[in-house]
Amino acid sequence: MSKGKIHFIGGGQMAEAIIRACLAGGTLAAGQISVSDINEGRLGLLKTKYNVDTESAQEEALSGAELIVIAVRPQDDLTALGALIRQSAAPSAVIVSIVAGVTIAQLGDYFGAERPIVRVIPNTLTATGYGYSGVALNAAASLEQVEAFLLGFGKVQVLDESYIDIFTGFGVAGPNYIYYFIESFTDAGVLAGLPREQAWKVALENMLGAVAMLQQTGLHPRQLLDINNSPGGVGMHGLYELNNSDFAAGLQRSVLAAVKRTTELGVKK
Numbered sequence: 001m002s003k004g005k006i007h008f009i010g011g012g013q014m015a016e017a018i019i020r021a022c023l024a025g026g027t028l029a030a031g032q033i034s035v036s037d038i039n040e041g042r043l044g045l046l047k048t049k050y051n052v053d054t055e056s057a058q059e060e061a062l063s064g065a066e067l068i069v070i071a072v073r074p075q076d077d078l079t080a081l082g083a084l085i086r087q088s089a090a091p092s093a094v095i096v097s098i099v100a101g102v103t104i105a106q107l108g109d110y111f112g113a114e115r116p117i118v119r120v121i122p123n124t125l126t127a128t129g130y131g132y133s134g135v136a137l138n139a140a141a142s143l144e145q146v147e148a149f150l151l152g153f154g155k156v157q158v159l160d161e162s163y164i165d166i167f168t169g170f171g172v173a174g175p176n177y178i179y180y181f182i183e184s185f186t187d188a189g190v191l192a193g194l195p196r197e198q199a200w201k202v203a204l205e206n207m208l209g210a211v212a213m214l215q216q217t218g219l220h221p222r223q224l225l226d227i228n229n230s231p232g233g234v235g236m237h238g239l240y241e242l243n244n245s246d247f248a249a250g251l252q253r254s255v256l257a258a259v260k261r262t263t264e265l266g267v268k269k
């Protein structure tokens with residue numbers, strides 16, 4: 001992105017994570033960023049922590065912005081935001097919506113279909129360099145307009161919009177499953193009698209090492225499972241019990257529920 005201004009509407013958890021990553025990585029400077037939020041407490045916090053502009057009138061910030069990031073919840077008043085943007089933003093300003101479930105067609109209804117509109121589902125591993133954000137663009141937008149900004153908080157996959165809800169429930173909600181697995185796995189070590197500190201270290205090391213094994217060998221997980229389990233041995237007895245728990249189907253049902261919820265969030269009330 002050029003040194004142009006970027007305005008965030010909604011300064012909640014996700015906006016903050018994006019701002020933090022972009023500032024830390026040097027993608028944006030604080031002087032380029034303005035934020036508006038109906039919650040004064042959030043504005044005070046963002047000003048103190050990141051020295052971004054939270055004081056300019058919203059109309060002024062909108063009229064000078066090259067990118068406008070819509071970072072409110074799907075349930076918030078997008079109709080009112082649409083009126084504000086139509087009134088104050090430059091026609092060339094790119095609307096970047098991170099609102100889960102809300103489609104490009106709906107965004108066009110709110111903000112004007114002739115504008116460049118980019119629907120992004122941002123990954124939440126923002127400052128780590130890991131994690132894919134899913135991106136779909138309308139006909140007036142091009143990837144060049146937003147790519148540098150998006151790469152400031154992770155990797156990017158440009159997708160047909162029909163995949164974005166799946167990408168949200170599977171990929172962007174994905175770290176939930178890993179966090180939950182690590183917590184449960186650590187508890188298993190503690191349940192078996194290992195001190196928590198040891199169990200925690202082993203759980204993290206196993207997670208990192210298993211991913212490295214898959215990447216380095218190029219083998220399928222089933223092939224590594226085969227190598228890791230001697231006949232009648234320890235690992236196979238453990239896996240038999242995991243099979244009995246319906247683990248795989250439970251995980252898959254959970255992802256399908258997250259995808260379904262994404263689509264529900266985009267349905268206009």
Ligand SMILES: NC(=O)C1=CN([C@@H]2O[C@H](COP(=O)(O)OP(=O)(O)OC[C@H]3O[C@@H](n4cnc5c(N)ncnc54)[C@H](OP(=O)(O)O)[C@@H]3O)[C@@H](O)[C@H]2O)C=CC1
Nearest residue numbers: 010011012013014037038039071072073074076098099100
């Ligand atoms: N958190 C996540 O992991 C992810 C979130 N997203 C999407 O990002 C969006 C934001 O989520 P998240 O940051 O978690 O939510 P938050 O609730 O933390 O942030 C939303 C903020 O927007 C404020 N707000 C509401 N209406 C307006 C308005 N009209 N003008 C200005 N500010 C307003 C809210 O204030 P108040 O609280 O007072 O209402 C709140 O501070 C959602 O659409 C979500 O789907 C996408 C991917 C991941």
Ligand SMILES: O=C(O)[C@@H]1CCC=N1
Nearest residue numbers: 100124168169172173
């Ligand atoms: O739970 C949420 O609404 C957001 C979208 C995907 C992950 N977190």
